[in-house]
Amino acid sequence: MDRSLFGFIWRYSKRQQLIILALTVTSFPILYMTLELPKWIVNDAISGTDFPKDLFGIELEQIPYLLVLCFMFLGLVVANNAIKYVLNMTKGVSGERMLRRLRFMLYNSVLRFRLQRFRRVSGGEIIPMITAEVEDVGVFIGEAIATPAFQGGTLLVYITFIFAQDPFLGAAAVSLYPFQAYIIPKLQRRVIMLTRERIKNIRTIADRIGETVSAAPDIHANDTARYHMADLSDRLFINYRIRLAIFKRKFMIKFLNNFLNQLPPFFFYSVGGYLVIQGELSFGALVAVLAAYKDLASPWKELLKWYQNLANVSTKYETVVEAFDVDDKMPSERLGGDESDSTVDVGNELAVQSATVSAGGSSTEVSDVSLTVSEGEKLAVYGRDGSGRTELLMTMAGLYDPVSGRATLGGKRFQELSHCTIAKAVAYVGSDPFVFNDTLRANVVYSLRGAPQDEDKDELAMLRRAEAILTGNSLHAVHVPWEDFGRAGVSDADALDDRLLELFEVVGLAGDLYRLGLSARLDEAEAKRLADKILTARSEVVRRVGEDRKLADLVELWDPKKINFSATLGENIIFGVPTDPGIHVWDCAHNKAIQAALRKAGIFDRLVKMGATIAETMIELFGETGADASLIGDYSFVSADELPLFEERLRALRAKGINGLREDVACAFISLAFRLIPARHRIITVDEELEKAILTARPILAAELKDDKDHSLFDVKAFSEPLSVEENILFGKPRADRRGARERIDELLRDTIASLELRDPIARAGLNFSVGVAGGRLSGGQRRRVGLVRAIIKRPHIVIIDQVADGDVALLDSIKSAVGDATLIIGTADPAVAKRFENVAVMRDAELVATGSWDTVSDVALGNEDAA
Amino acid sequence: MSLDADLAALRKIPLFRGVDDQKLRLLAFMSERTLFDAGEDLMVEGDFGDVAYIILSGQADVLINTPTGRQKVASVKENDFVGEIAILINVPRTATVTASADLVALGISKEHFFKLVSNFPDMGVEVMRALAQRLERTTREVGRLRAQLPQNG
Structure with missing residues (x-):
């Protein structure tokens, strides 16, 4: 990467810069003509004499002459603005392209950093560099050459003009330029230093904020929020001080520049005036010089602005580039994919010879280790944390390059092989594999995404x-x-899913996957695929519930002709749920379409009254007893803050009646009524009359909401997208007034699903589960297993696993069977795991201290633990 | 099926005799009406339970495990309170209660009960008073029974 901004600009945007320059130059004569033409119009056309005049060989009378000149003027104005538009677009586009290039180069550098570097730089520092810090560079690039050329040119023209009038005055006009040229960069240099400091400080701030986000639990647990606040406050203070220092100098430069610019007129008036009085200079010339000098100020100011901008931007550029342009970057060919020539099949023997590895810093994690693992061998590398076990395994996976000695795959050094070649042969799973904020499926097929x-x-x-x-x-x-299906040994996406399910079974995640699938909401495509099966399961559930009175006691199915006493009144009246699963059904009361439909069904006022009754009861139960907020929060329909609000609303209702109530207040009451589950909350008794009212309202609401996108209505023959798979199959609610209904329903679902062979499709739906930021919605064990599936799915010849199987011998056995003939190297600190291998290598204090069967090395290995 | 009916049932329970109506109403709101079919167990001897039931309608048999199988020792009916020890301390159920006819009960869980007591300490005091009365009665009964035992050293 170019260390200097201009190097970068010239190398990658030479053509654009020249085009911009050419456009700028073209605009000169046009600009000049737009200033010149009005003079002609006034002097020649309007107050001129001796017509007809000759214009480009055509004789014109006064009026046509005037019109022609005016249209020429109009044409020039259009041309001038068109050129300006094109110029600005060109500048903008070339700036944006250069910015894109720069950002990509920086990101590319990050990917080429060796792993050791990541122990020293944090995301918090890198992110602002690639995003915010280089932003100004893009804006500047369009101006980089055109502005100094244009303004410099203008300046030169004016200076020449002044010199032509009188060399002495010309010298006076430029007399202070050398001084300015000397003093301003001097001041600017200090500003550059300060800008650098400021950038570094801002990076630290970004880093600290990043740390705060990840360390939130520790900060609260240790009560160190005040410390962090003080720390950041100090950083902000430093920032302020730097900014202040920058301002002082920046405005000093401005002051100096303005002052020095206004000094020459002093000479013009004094010296020039003297010369005019003495008769050595004509009065007209002095006036012309003064006017020309006034015009000098503007380009000079622009040039200075450009210079300051340049200093600022190139400082930013340089501070960013030096952070990324490190010497030990991996060559970019190693990142190339299949199409690059560097992909070769090298064989599968893995070896390290007298390898010494440093994982960053001055310490040595692996010291002079030699170890050969032949194809198909199963080896355990036993060692405590800090023994160098992990670093040795990572070296054998080609992730760390030894500082001395060799690490080879099929006899070739890892450094000479492309990542593509290595990844095809070797899979590595660390103790905490990274999980991306995506679906489970995307996370495990991640290893197949080579190209x-x-x-x-x-x-x-x-x-x-x-x-x-x-x-x-x-x-x-x-x-x-x-x-790449081929890499996984399957032919299409379906087969890949089947293979994934197999592997999830192997690593013991099948149960989790099934549960995730049950609670998953299917996307449109998936829903289409599974809807039939789910509806079959639903009808099976309906049938069994119909036949078996015991089951009927457990679940209340959605029946358009019946009230579901175990569901909310809201669900009962809408006979559906909001399409957005994030919205509660009681929030629907605030939906305009629902309100209109309720009015149409003639149930609006009644619901407001019910809501008022509920509000009264809540106030009586929770407000008047003086219950505390936690009790209210857990049991009340109305939060502690809202209680007084509802008291007010009730007063309004009593004073004005339902019709006098504000719409949103009425809806707040309806929202309360919508929350009521008749079988659980016995505030309002759903008698026959109310039942009838609700059932009459249902079809009216259904007709009103038929095409409403915000609500999904229940239909026994249709899959409902906002409901989970489980809710779709059950198509009803566990009875609120039966004990243990939940558990027994799970059993019913399990049976139904098993008998319809729906388990696999549901587990497959579980693959769509979104795992959250950094896999936050998975447990540590699940994340490690995801890492395992990710490694095995690509069918590597060598599987290297660190610590994943510790304390879980069953998992180890399934891993062993899953990898089959492939080489398996397992790093472990668990003797029970090591014991299950014929070959064990023992690491201690960065050295390989023993190899052999567990019986022969166990004394050394465990002696190590005793000594610790 | 209304809160007031449940409140009326709660008011008849000696344990809650001194508790004022407002709080009993809250307890009624927080408890759950539960239906049991004839033959269904409300609780099983030896299990750890955390719900006590006030029978609102129907009846149930109280059974105790003996070496010869389950023996019926009593029957409970409307307004009886069963399993109340479970909402006070963690002990296994001392008997099995099986509905002998379709039954409706009001279930009060330990969690809800304790939340109420910690919110309203005076409610706890009333419950303590009721328990103390019961203890006093039991102690007197034990003393009376002991006096009736033949004196044999």
């Missing part, structure tokens, strides 16, 4: 590719399938 499997075909494809070429970006399309 796009299809061409980019949408309408933007051509443009996307052309722009990528122009800016040196990635030519791969991202929105096409990347999963």
Whole structure:
């Protein structure tokens, strides 16, 4: 990467810069003409004499002459603005492209950092560099050459003009420029230093904020919030001080510049005036010089602004680039994919010879270790944390390069092999594999995403590719399938899913997957695929519930002709749920369509009254007894804050009646009524009359809401997207007034699902489960198992696993059977795991202290633990 | 099926005799009406339970495990309170209670009960008073029975 901003600009945008310059130059004569033409119009056309005049060989009378000149003026104005538009667009586009290129280069550098570097730099520092810090660079690039050329040119013209009038005055006009040229960069240099400091300080702030986010539990547990606040407050103070120092100098430069600019007129008046009085200079010339000098100020100011901008931007550029441009980066060919020449099949023997490894810093994690693992061997590397076990395994996976000695795959050093070659042969799972904020499926097929499997075909494809070429970006399309089925040994997506289910079974995640699938909400495509099966299961459940009185006691199915006493009144009246699963059914009371439908069904007022009764009861139960907020929060329909609000609303209702109530107040009452579950909350008795009212309202609401996108109505023959798989199959509610209904329903569902062979499709739906930020919705054990599936799915020849199986011998056995003939190297600190291997290598204090069967090495291995 | 009916049932329970109506109403709101079919167990001897039941309608048999099988020792009916020890301390159920006819009960869980007591300490005091009375009665009974035992050293 170019260390200097201009190097970067020149190398990648030479052509654009020249175009911008050319456009700028073209605009000169046009601009000049738009100033000149009005003079002609006034002097020649309007107050001129001796017509007809000759224009481009055509004789014109006064009026036509005037009109022609005026249209020429109009044309020039249009041309001038058109050129300005094109110029601005060109500047903007070339700036944006350069910014894109720069950002991509920086990101590319991050991917080429060796792992050791990541122990020293944090995301918190890198993120603002790639995002915010380089932003100004893009804006500046369009101006980089055109502005100094244009303003400098203008300045030169004016100076020449002044010199032509009188060399002495010309010298006076420029006399202070050398001084300015000397003093301003001096001051600016200090500003640059300060800008650097400021950037570093802001990076630290970003880093601290990032740490605060990840360390939130520890901060609260240790009560150190005040410490962190003080720390950040101090950083902000430093920032203020730097800013202040920058301001002082920046405005001093401005002051000096303005002052020095206004000094020459002093000479013009004094010296020039003297010369005029003495008769050595004409009065007209002095006036002309004064006018020209006034015009000098503007380009000079622009030049200075540009200079300050340049200093600022190139400082930013340099501080960013030096952070990324490190010497030990991996060569970019190693990141190339299948199409690069560096992909070779090298064989599967793994070896380290006298390898010494440092994981960053000055310490040595692995010292002079030699170990050979032949194809198909099963080896345990036993060692406590800090023994160098992990670093040795990572070296054998090609992730760390030894500082001395060799690490080889099939006799070739890892450094000489592309990542593609290595990843095809070797899979590595660390003790805490990273899980992306995506679905479970995306996380496990991650290892198959070596290269796009299809061409980019949408309408933007051509443009996307052309722009990528122009800016040196990635030519791969991202929105096409990347999963290489061949690598997983399957033919299509369905087969891949089947294989994934098998592997989830192997690592013991099948049960979890099934449960996730039950509670999953299916996306449209998945819903279409599974709807039939789910509806079959539903009808099976309905049948069994109909036949078996015991089951009928457990679940109340959705029946358009019956009230579901175990569901909320809201669900009962709408006979459906909001489409957005994040919205509670009682929030529907605030939906305009629902309100209109309720009015139409003639049930609006009644619900408001019911809501009022509930509000009264809540106030009586929770408000007047003086219950505390936690009790209210857990049991009341109305939060502690809302209680007084509802008292007020009730007063309003009593004073004005329902019709006098504000719409939102009425709906707040309805919302309360919507929360009521008749079988549980016995505030309002659903008698026959109310039942009839609700059942009459249902079809009216259904007709009103038929095409409403916000609500999904229950239909026994249709899959409902906002409901989970489980809710879709059950199509009803566990009875609120039966004990243990939940558990027995689970059993019913399990039976039904098993008898219809729905278990697999549901587990498959579980693959769509979204795992949250960094897999936060999975447990540590689940994340490690996801890592395992990710490693095994790509059918590597060598599987290296660190600590994943510790304390779980059953998992170890399933891993062993899953990898089959492949080489398996397991790092462990658990003797029970090591014991199950014929070959064990023992690491202690960075050295390989023993190899052999567990019986022969166990004394050394465990002696190690005793000594600790 | 209304809160007032449940309140009336709660008011008849000696344990809650001194508790004022407002709080009993809250307890009624927080407790759950539960239906049992004839033959269904409300609780099983030896299990750890955390719900006490006030029978609102129907009846149930109280059974105790003996070496010869389950023996009926009593029957409970409307307004009887069963399993109340479970909402006070953690002990296994001392008897099995099986509905002998379809039954409706009001279930009061330990969690809800304790939340109420910790919210309203005076309610706890009333419950303590009722328990103390019961203890006093039992102690007197034990003393009377002991006096009736033949004196044999």
